[in-house]
Amino acid sequence: MTWTIALLVASALAFGLKLLGHLVPVAWLEHPLMVRTADLVTVGLLAGMVASQTFTTGTRVDVDARMAALAVAAVLFWRRVPFVIVVIAAAAVAAGLRALGWS
Amino acid sequence: MGKAAARRQGISIGIAAGAYGISFGALAVTAGLHVWQACVLSLLMFTSASEFTFIGVMAAGGSPVAAVATSTLVGVRHASYGALLAPFLRPLRGWRLFLAAQVTLDESAAAGLARHHHKSGRAGFWAAGISVYVTWNIATLAGALAGAQIGHPSAWGLDAAAPAAFLGLLWTHLEKTGAKVAAVVAVGATLALTPVLPAGTAMLVAALVAVLAGEAVRR
Numbered sequence: 360m361t362w363t364i365a366l367l368v369a370s371a372l373a374f375g376l377k378l379l380g381h382l383v384p385v386a387w388l389e390h391p392l393m394v395r396t397a398d399l400v401t402v403g404l405l406a407g408m409v410a411s412q413t414f415t416t417g418t419r420v421d422v423d424a425r426m427a428a429l430a431v432a433a434v435l436f437w438r439r440v441p442f443v444i445v446v447i448a449a450a451a452v453a454a455g456l457r458a459l460g461w462s
Numbered sequence: 463m464g465k466a467a468a469r470r471q472g473i474s475i476g477i478a479a480g481a482y483g484i485s486f487g488a489l490a491v492t493a494g495l496h497v498w499q500a501c502v503l504s505l506l507m508f509t510s511a512s513e514f515t516f517i518g519v520m521a522a523g524g525s526p527v528a529a530v531a532t533s534t535l536v537g538v539r540h541a542s543y544g545a546l547l548a549p550f551l552r553p554l555r556g557w558r559l560f561l562a563a564q565v566t567l568d569e570s571a572a573a574g575l576a577r578h579h580h581k582s583g584r585a586g587f588w589a590a591g592i593s594v595y596v597t598w599n600i601a602t603l604a605g606a607l608a609g610a611q612i613g614h615p616s617a618w619g620l621d622a623a624a625p626a627a628f629l630g631l632l633w634t635h636l637e638k639t640g641a642k643v644a645a646v647v648a649v650g651a652t653l654a655l656t657p658v659l660p661a662g663t664a665m666l667v668a669a670l671v672a673v674l675a676g677e678a679v680r681r
Contacts, residue, residue, distance in 0.1 A: 360525075360526040360527055360530075361526065362494075362495070362499065362520070362526055362529075363499065364526070365516075365526030365527070365529050365530050366495075366499060366502060366503050366506075366507070366516065367502075367506070368530050369507060369512070369516055369529065369530040369533045369534060370502075370503065370506035370507040371506075372530070372534045372537070373506075373507045373508070373509050373512055373533070373534065373537045373540070374506070374507075374563060374564065376534070376537050376538060376540045376541045377509075377537075377540045377541070377543070377544065377563040377564065377566040377567075378544070378559075378560070378563040379541045379544065380540065380541045380542055380543050380544020380545040380546070380547075380566070381544035381545075381547075381548070381551070381554060381559060381562060381563050381566070382544070383544065383545040383548065385548070385552070387545075388545060388548050388549070395677075396673050396676075396677065397546065397549075398635070398641070399640065399641065399644045399672065399673045399676040399677065400542075400546060400669055400670075400673055401546065401575040401576070401635065402632065402635050402636070402641045402644045402645050402648070402672065402676070403644050403645070403647075403648040403668065403669030403670070403671075403672030403673055403676070404542075404546075404571070404572075404575070404648075404665065404666075404669045405572055405575070405576065405628055405631055405632040405635070405645075406632055406644070406645040406646075406648035406649050406652075406669075406672065407648045407649070407651075407652045407664070407665035407666075407668045407669050407672070408568055408572060408625070408628045408665060409625050409628045409629050409632060409649065410648065410649040410652040410653055410665075410668075411652050411656065411664065411665050412621070412624050412625035412628065413622075413625040414653055415652075415653070415656045415664075417518070417661055418656055418657055418659075418660075418661050419656075419657065420653055420656055420657060424619070424622065425621060425622045425625060428619065428622035428625075428626060429622070429625055429626060429629060432625075432626035432629055432630070433629060436629065436630055436633050442470075442471050442474065442627075442630050443470070443471075443474045445626060445630060446474055446475075446478055446623050446626050446627050446630070447623075448626075449619070449622045449623055449625075449626030450478070450618065450619035450620060450622055450623040450626075451619060452619065452622065453616070453619030453621070453622035454617060454618050454619030455619075457616065457617055457619070458617075
């Protein structure tokens with residue numbers, strides 16, 4: 360397999376996985392268990408995304424400037440600061456800490 | 463929150479996440495892909511974690527077959543997003559179905575699912591999906607052309623922007639006790655499982671564990 364073929368095959372498989380979810384029959388989605396747990400799945404996925412993007416690098420668990428940025432973001436969200444400003448502030452905190460030498 | 467606000471939020475997530483594509487483009491060329499191959503990967507595969515995995519295997523001297531297998535495994539969680547987004551997005555027919563599938567990834571799923579109303583959920587999904595697609599692909603090209611000369615985007619704190627955005631989306635869902643428990647369990651399980659599971663799959667397993675915990679508390 361050449362690398363060009365590999366990237367085309369991998370892209371096709373990635374698309375297939377994405378499409379699969381959109382084709383799940385409505386009857387499955389209306390199952391009481393699915394309806395009851397949908398909000399919890401959302402919370403679980405969002406919290407999992409926050410954790411993996413803040414504390415992991417590949418398959419390694421890391422503590423770095425992203426943690427401080429997330430802590431600042433949490434305080435700002437709690438103070439009801441607008442979304443866009445919080446996101447920019449989080450990036451600025453991480454950039455600032457790295458400029459000062461903390462990875 | 464209304465449709466316009468959901469759209470604004472989706473676009474800001476899209477730009478924050480998309481800009482990170484600069485590092486993908488630079489690393490892809492460093493790993494040995496041509497500029498056009500890096501661009502095709504972003505245009506077609508369009509899943510940051512799978513793309514980084516693909517070039518990671520390549521850079522480590524792995525085989526093309528290994529790159530396909532690992533990047534596909536990393537993308538398995540995407541199969542759940544379309545089903546979860548169904549109440550917001552369906553009915554989807556023709557080209558819209560294929561476009562929705564192509565822009566289904568962490569950022570657009572988060573922006574859509576975070577909404578309590580169907581119309582704003584749909585607006586959030588499309589705004590984030592399309593804006594990530596546009597910025598991610600432009601950034602990939604820019605990064606691939608600049609190659610190794612470019613500084614790492616983490617120096618600009620771009621890697622901290624996405625988790626902050628996801629935290630903001632999570633924030634409005636934490637009123638009930640079951641949800642709070644699920645969030646804490648999901649964080650703990652993600653960190654515990656990340657070192658032992660293939661890259662990109664810990665989050666999905668953690669979400670399932672979190673649902674069980676949230677259900678247990680609710681009873």
